[in-house]
Amino acid sequence: MKTDDLVSLLATGLTPVPRHAAAQRLALALVVGLGGGLVLLVLGYGIRPDLAEAADLPMFWVKLLVPAAIACAGLLATQRLARPGVSAGLSWLGVLLPVVGLWVLGAMVWQAAPAPARPALLWGSTWTTCALSIAELSLPNFAGALLALRTLAPTQARAAGAAAGALAGGMGAAVYALHCPELAAPFLAVWYVAGMAIPVLAGALLGPRCLRW
Amino acid sequence: MQHTEAESELRALMLRGLDGDQVAYRALLEKLSRRLRAFFLRRLQGWPDDVEDLVQECLLAMHNQRHTYQSNQPLTAWVYAIARYKMIDLLRAKSSRETLHDPLDDDSEELFDEQAGANEARRDLGGLLQTLPDRQRLPILHVKLEGLSVAETARRTGMSESAIKVGIHRGLKALTARIRSAPS
Secondary structure, three states: OEHHHHHHHHHOOOOOOOOOHHHHHHHHHHHHHHHHHHHHHHHHOOOOOOHHHHOOOHHHHHHHHHHHHHHHHHHHHHHHHOOOOOOOOOHHHHHHHHHHHHHHHHHHHHHHOOHHHHHHHHHOOOHHHHHHHHHHHHHHHHHHHHHHHHOOOOOOHHHHHHHHHHHHHHHHHHHHOOOOOOOOHHHHHHHHHHHHHHHHHHHHHHHHHHOOO | OHHHHHHHHHHHHHHHHHOOOHHHHHHHHHHHHHHHHHHHHHHOOOOOOHHHHHHHHHHHHHHHOHHHOOOOOOHHHHHHHHHHHHHHHHHHHHOOHHHHHOOOOOOHHHHHOOOOOOOEOOOOHHHHHHOOOHHHHHHHHHHHHOOOOHHHHHHHHOOOHHHHHHHHHHHHHHHHHHHHHOOO
16 A cells, blocks of 8 residues: 555544543543442442541541542653653652652651550551552552553553553552551551552553553 | 744644544645655665555554644654654564664654655555454445445445444554554
8 A cells, every 4th residue: 555545544534533532531541440449448348437537637638648649640640651752751750759758757757756666657457468458459540541541652651551550559549548547657658658569560560561552 | 943834834734633624634644754754764774665664654553543642742742752662663573783773862853854755665554454354444445445424334334333433443453453463
């Protein structure tokens, strides 16, 4: 086929493209993923019974909003990296800064605590399951974001996969916060960050394999 | 400045194309294919035979992914990123060490060169089209090659109008995938 013939083929019967078609796909993935995560939480974990009282504690909101901020930055990075010619820009900082903030807070609480109280701040009572639970709850968002990316055109597949992982990890941790009984900053700084890092790594590994177009 | 003039001209054509203006879209693809040809000819001096294949692959990819272009973004950056992505894909497939050592630096300005001629690709897209299943091939044949309307095509094939649109969309995507696996 001559290139002129291909040009004719592509231009003939051209259909209009709705504006923001790309953003809509990611938004849909986000809504479906959040719904999926909440269903998994309710069925598999249960919402903590004292949620109303917990909502009075500042650390509960740290636990909810820091991951939510990471998810927002991950979404921003994902929708940028989904488009050819657009770099992640400064959106990586939005993923990194909340993590650094959590680390600083955790270190301060650790420093201020008397030595005998420190192990409980770090290990809590759920450290064995926390990170994997967050990773599990991030799965619906992870799958949704990768499927949405497959209909878009990421030219940096590894970075796009990692960004989708940050989006999913942040959402998974925010959803898990509705169940999790822990409130100590050192615990969050280690186990929440580890849980969110799992989908980021998975995305960076899977990206080059499943995001080619 | 030639650069900004070309950018605003191409961008205007693209925006009209996204709204469904066939004349503008055809003009855009013609201009882009000349620029892409010049761009690849310079970059792929070792393989002049691959140039036209790559031009066609890029045109198809841009068409399939045109929903990822946002109007506040320079069109040239979008086109260049796709051209570079497809070229690296090709070089990787060739896994030729010499080429990978060639610096792939940021030279989007070269997109503003033009080169006509050399229009025949080695790879036969028409032949690849024949390998698609009927539900994709017939919509492309009637709507895109014969220029029938979607409604008319639906009447002739007995498919629904939405099936025709889906068939065209999926067929063109499948064509891109087949280009990659076809020997070149």
